Amino acid sequence: MDLKDLYRDVILDHNKHPRNFGVLEGSDAHADGHNPLCGDRLTVSLRLTGDRISDIRFEGKGCAISTASASLMTEAVKGKDRAAVQALFERVHALLTDDAATADPALGKLAALSGVREFPARVKCASLCWHTLNAALESGDATVSTE
Ligand code: ZN
Numbered sequence: 371m372d373l374k375d376l377y378r379d380v381i382l383d384h385n386k387h388p389r390n391f392g393v394l395e396g397s398d399a400h401a402d403g404h405n406p407l408c409g410d411r412l413t414v415s416l417r418l419t420g421d422r423i424s425d426i427r428f429e430g431k432g433c434a435i436s437t438a439s440a441s442l443m444t445e446a447v448k449g450k451d452r453a454a455v456q457a458l459f460e461r462v463h464a465l466l467t468d469d470a471a472t473a474d475p476a477l478g479k480l481a482a483l484s485g486v487r488e489f490p491a492r493v494k495c496a497s498l499c500w501h502t503l504n505a506a507l508e509s510g511d512a513t514v515s516t517e
Pocket of ligand 1: 408434435495
């Protein structure tokens with residue numbers, strides 16, 4: 371199995387069985403995200419302990435890339451503080467948009483998203499959850515659109 375097959379399997383698995391999917395009762399912050407280009411909609415809600423994301427859930431309806439990306443993101447950011455989340459987002463953004471970016475080992479399973487950059491129209495599908503998370507962290511209650 372080559373890396374591309376492995377990455378594809380990670381995306382398919384997280385789309386079929388999204389992790390941390392659902393409503394988080396008593397959340398401290400949430401935001402709604404919309405990607406009109408594709409029709410993806412998702413809501414990210416999280417609980418903060420100090421500066422750290424102690425729990426996070428997402429729900430919504432979108433394409434396989436948007437769902438898998440949100441699922442991978444929730445796994446990756448749980449337990450991290452704001453600065454670490456921001457650093458991770460910058461790595462993911464580079465991975466999605468910069469052909470020269472290599473999959474940083476710090477990305478873990480998020481490296482599976484590297485295949486998305488071959489499909490520029492889908493980059494917004496993969497980054498929607500991150501913009502939504504940022505909006506939740508910044509304002510506590512927000513709506514964002516990729517447009
Ligand atoms: Zn999409």
